[in-house]
Amino acid sequence: MAQFAGMVLTNNGLALQAKAEAGTTLTFTKVKIGDGQLGTGQTLETLTDLIHPLENLPIASVSASGGLCTITATITNVGITQGFYVREVGLYATDPQLGEILYAVTNATVADYLPPNSATTVVNNQFDIVVVVGNATSITASISPSGLVTQDQFNTLESTVNTHETVIASQTQLGHVKIGSGISVQIDGTISAQQFNPLVSPFI
Structure with a gap:
């Protein structure tokens, strides 16, 4: 050394x-x-x-x-x-x-x-x-x-990413959703499904 x-x-x-x-x-x-x-x-x-x-x-x-x-x-x-x-x-x-x-x-x-x-x-x-x-x-x-x-x-950036606030989508709020079976996205961007339960997406 x-x-x-x-x-x-x-x-x-x-x-x-x-x-x-x-x-x-x-x-x-x-x-x-x-x-x-x-x-x-x-x-x-x-x-x-x-x-x-x-x-x-x-x-x-x-x-x-x-x-x-x-x-x-x-x-x-x-x-x-x-x-x-x-x-x-x-x-x-x-x-x-x-x-x-x-x-x-x-x-x-x-x-x-x-x-x-x-x-x-x-x-x-x-x-x-x-x-x-x-x-x-x-x-x-x-x-x-x-x-x-x-x-x-790097540590500062990692901390910022880890503490980033994730917004969950609702009927009145834009945000993150998890697309699964029974849910489809239309050409205009709207989501249609038999039952829609917004979930937090694992991806930001």
């Missing part, structure tokens, strides 16, 4: 955080992963990009509470033809003066191997990045419409 140290704000990230606390909207744009390692004299704080970026990951969701922000992304090996060790993860944001910057970054002390995509090896993992945002009052993210559904999003 991969082990990463905590996310470190870069110098540009610290400057943007100060702007955000002064009222600038903090907009996260994407996540990058790579296999780079810090060289002699390099520090995470001075990086302006990953050392060796290999893949861009779309942001699925973002939430903030108590001066911390959680960004959810999904890592997949779809489209990857050559595997690599994921040694670095970077979070990017938009600075009003500089454009897109590397906001925060981390290096792995123990890296996981991301294999190439094949019929027998498919990787699809959701993970969270937690960063300090201080007293920033406006935080947004560039959410990818083509991104995979997160577990939280």
Whole structure:
């Protein structure tokens, strides 16, 4: 299992955080992963990009509470033809003066191997990045419409479907009915039967 140290704000990230606390909207744009390692004299704080970026990951969701922000992304090996060790993860944001910057970054002390995509090896993992945002009052993210559904999003949709109110049809109320033997639907949509007892349909 991969082990990463905590996310470190870069110098540009610290400057943007100060702007955000002064009222600038903090907009996260994407996540990058790579296999780079810090060289002699390099520090995470001075990086302006990953050392060796290999893949861009779309942001699925973002939430903030108590001066911390959680960004959810999904890592997949779809489209990857050559595997690599994921040694670095970077979070990017938009600075009003500089454009897109590397906001925060981390290096792995123990890296996981991301294999190439094949019929027998498919990787699809959701993970969270937690960063300090201080007293920033406006935080947004560039959410990818083509991104995979997160577990939280699926759970919310499932709960909505399960609690959906089913309306039972009656002589004066449109709703769900169960069609069985002895009941027929006319061309105009009306139902005729010897005896009509509306039942809850198992299908919504």
